[in-house]
Amino acid sequence: MKIAKQIFTIIIFVLFICLLALLQITIVNRYPIGGVKLNLVLIGLVANLFNPHFEMIILGAIAGGLIYDFSGLFNFISLFSFILMLVLLRLWSKKYLVKKNILIIFVFGLVGTVLFNFFYVLMGYFFFHENFFPYFLSSKQLIEMLLNGGGALIFALIGEGFSQLVRLFKKK
Amino acid sequence: MKAKITSSLIGIILTILVSGWIIEPIIVSASAGGNDSQGGFRGIVLRVVGSIDNWLRGLIYYKEIQEENNTLVFQNRALRSLLIDYSNLKAENDLLRKALNIHKSEGVNFILANVIGRSPLNFSQTFVIDVGEEDGVKLGQAVVWGGKTLVGEIIDVRKNASTVRAITDSEFKAAVFIGEHRIEALLRGNGFLPPLLDLVPREEEVSLNEQVYTSGLDNKFIRGLYIGDVSEVNKPEGKVFQQIKMTPALDWTTLYQVLVITN
Numbered sequence: 001m002k003i004a005k006q007i008f009t010i011i012i013f014v015l016f017i018c019l020l021a022l023l024q025i026t027i028v029n030r031y032p033i034g035g036v037k038l039n040l041v042l043i044g045l046v047a048n049l050f051n052p053h054f055e056m057i058i059l060g061a062i063a064g065g066l067i068y069d070f071s072g073l074f075n076f077i078s079l080f081s082f083i084l085m086l087v088l089l090r091l092w093s094k095k096y097l098v099k100k101n102i103l104i105i106f107v108f109g110l111v112g113t114v115l116f117n118f119f120y121v122l123m124g125y126f127f128f129h130e131n132f133f134p135y136f137l138s139s140k141q142l143i144e145m146l147l148n149g150g151g152a153l154i155f156a157l158i159g160e161g162f163s164q165l166v167r168l169f170k171k172k
Numbered sequence: 173m174k175a176k177i178t179s180s181l182i183g184i185i186l187t188i189l190v191s192g193w194i195i196e197p198i199i200v201s202a203s204a205g206g207n208d209s210q211g212g213f214r215g216i217v218l219r220v221v222g223s224i225d226n227w228l229r230g231l232i233y234y235k236e237i238q239e240e241n242n243t244l245v246f247q248n249r250a251l252r253s254l255l256i257d258y259s260n261l262k263a264e265n266d267l268l269r270k271a272l273n274i275h276k277s278e279g280v281n282f283i284l285a286n287v288i289g290r291s292p293l294n295f296s297q298t299f300v301i302d303v304g305e306e307d308g309v310k311l312g313q314a315v316v317w318g319g320k321t322l323v324g325e326i327i328d329v330r331k332n333a334s335t336v337r338a339i340t341d342s343e344f345k346a347a348v349f350i351g352e353h354r355i356e357a358l359l360r361g362n363g364f365l366p367p368l369l370d371l372v373p374r375e376e377e378v379s380l381n382e383q384v385y386t387s388g389l390d391n392k393f394i395r396g397l398y399i400g401d402v403s404e405v406n407k408p409e410g411k412v413f414q415q416i417k418m419t420p421a422l423d424w425t426t427l428y429q430v431l432v433i434t435n
Contacts, residue, residue, distance in 0.1 A: 025292045030425060035364045037294050071289035073296055074328060074335060120295060132295040134342055135363055144294060 010056045013048070017060035020044045021067035036144045039113065041068065043148055045082065046112045047155035049089060050100050061086055075128055081119035085112055105156040109149030117141060267429070280394070282316070282431040283307050288333065290425065297341035297361065299324075301430060304332045314386075314393045314433045321421045322346075322386060322397040323430055334432075338424040339399060340367055347390035348399060350416075351382035357416070359384065359399065366403060369416035376414070378405050384418050394433065 020040040028038050041064035048057055065079030072078065089112055097104065117136055124130035135141060230237060268284070285307075289300035303309050313326045315336050324344065328335035337344050344361035350369065355376045357369040372378060382402045388395030404417040 021292070025289060029290050029292055032364070037292070039293070068292050071300060072291040072293060073298060074300075074330075078293065117295075120293070124295070130296070131343060135295055138363075140294065140364065 006053070010053070010059060013056050014059050014063050017041060017044050017064045018067060021064045025067065025071045033147060034140075034143045036140050036147060038147050038151055039116070039144070040151070041065070041082070042085075042112055042116055043109065043151035043155055045086060046089070046108045046148070046152040047105060047159060049086075049093060049105070049108055054090060057086060057090075058083060073128070073130075075124075077120050077123045077128070080123060081116050084119045085115040088115055102156055102160055103153070106149045106153040109152035110145045112152070113141070113145040113148040117144075280433055281435045282433050283309065285315075285334075285430050285432055287428050287430060294364075296343075297338040297363065297424070298327070299336050299338065299424065299427075301334050301336055301432070302332065303432060304330050304334050306331055308434050309334050309432055310434075312392060314397060315430050316397060316433060317422060317427055317430045320397050322393065322399045323422055323424050323427065325392070326432065336430070337361075339420055340364070340424070345390075346393060346399075347387045348384050349387045350378055350384055350402060353377075354387070356387060356389070357384075359418075366417040366419060367400070369402070369418055370413060372414045372416055374407050374412065374414055378402060378414065378416055380405065 020043070024038070024040040028040055041061075045057055045061055045064070048060075051057060061082035062079060065076075065082040068078035069076050089108055092111075093104075093108070121132045121136045124132050283303050285301035285303040287299050288302045291298045301315075309326060309329050311326055311329055315323045315325060317323050322339060324336040324338040324341070325346075326334050327337045339346070339359070339361055340363065341361040342363045344359070344367075346359045348357050348359045348369065349355065350357055350372070355372060355378060358371045360368045360370055362368050369378075369384065380402055384399045384402060386393040386395060386397040386399065398421055400418045400420040402416060403419040404415075406415040408415060
């Protein structure tokens with residue numbers, strides 16, 4: 001029963017990330033903020049970084065990354081950048097963070113954006129000779145970092161509020 | 173006596189009715205220049221009789237009329253949905269007519285393609301179209317829309333889909349002419365910022381709003397594909413070349429269909 005519940009949670013999470021990826025390539029893509037597009041999949045993944053089931057987040061990253069790659073350059077860079085970024089963030093959060101704090105999600109959003117973009121630019125350059133450095137070194141990336149950080153914080157707050165509500169109902 | 177009065181009254185009424193029936197149309201047609209009209213006394217009578225007849229028919233054939241009404245309502249809805257399809261087709265036809273505004277004498281062959289995906293990230297300005305190797309698409313072919321306006325180039329071809337690099341992508345480069353004087357330049361995409369026109373010597377006079385179009389000197393695109401207009405010209409001190417920015421004629425993010433030039 002417990003395994004079935006866990007599988008159900010994983011499926012729901014992966015579907016949620018797929019929905020975010022679809023929203024990204026349809027709606028968000030058309031409305032850049034300050035000339036920069038949000039990264040909804042990154043926001044969704046980072047907001048769930050404190051989730052004890054890390055394999056679930058990795059599966060979400062695979063699903064979201066694949067959707068990004070299929071609608072973009074078809075080179076699977078997004079997929080590997082997401083996975084690398086998540087592993088690094090997870091290791092970092094496990095090693096140095098003593099207590100879970102919701103505000104840290106904002107910092108994770110900032111750092112996650114830098115890491116994702118860094119891996120994306122690096123892999124694009126080494127494997128496909130694509131030069132994305134001008135964007136990586138521009139002020140636009142700072143805006144993207146802030147947007148993704150803010151987005152991750154909002155997502156985490158919504159999630160936290162929802163789980164608090166569930167707990168309240170369960171107590172009653 | 174009473175019967176006499178009654179019969180004479182009936183006689184008068186009948187006379188009026190008959191005379192009205194026969195004489196009135198003659199008068200009306202004479203006054204209306206021969207047009208048969210349903211106005212006047214005869215018209216009133218016919219309308220009254222007609223409405224009574226309809227009412228009675230309605231009573232008798234109530235069920236049949238109801239069924240007929242249901243069928244007509246259904247047909248009306250079906251026709252309305254068809255009308256929406258027709259209006260969509262009309263809009264698409266208008267768009268295609270506009271897009272096909274390429275002179276036949278230039279011998280340009282093209283394939284119509286639908287945009288099926290846009291790059292979700294900030295790095296690349298690319299989109300995916302639904303034509304590929306099987307449709308005759310090859311690497312480096314020009315993608316245009318709205319007559320002869322360049323949108324981008326094919327950078328990846330698969331069986332049934334291709335990836336197009338838009339002219340705003342930081343990796344896009346093309347040899348272009350500026351204005352009527354055909355000043356040579358190199359167009360470079362600049363991401364979300366306006367594309368740049370490079371390698372224009374300081375001595376050349378470039379004015380604002382001059383048209384930028386492909387020169388064909390790079391053996392990449394045919395000559396004369398319109399790209400956009402010059403929006404900013406700077407001549408920084410101590411530099412060999414001018415800093416020129418341009419505004420693209422088309423915003424690729426709003427396109428749903430494009431044409432791939434196959435020759």
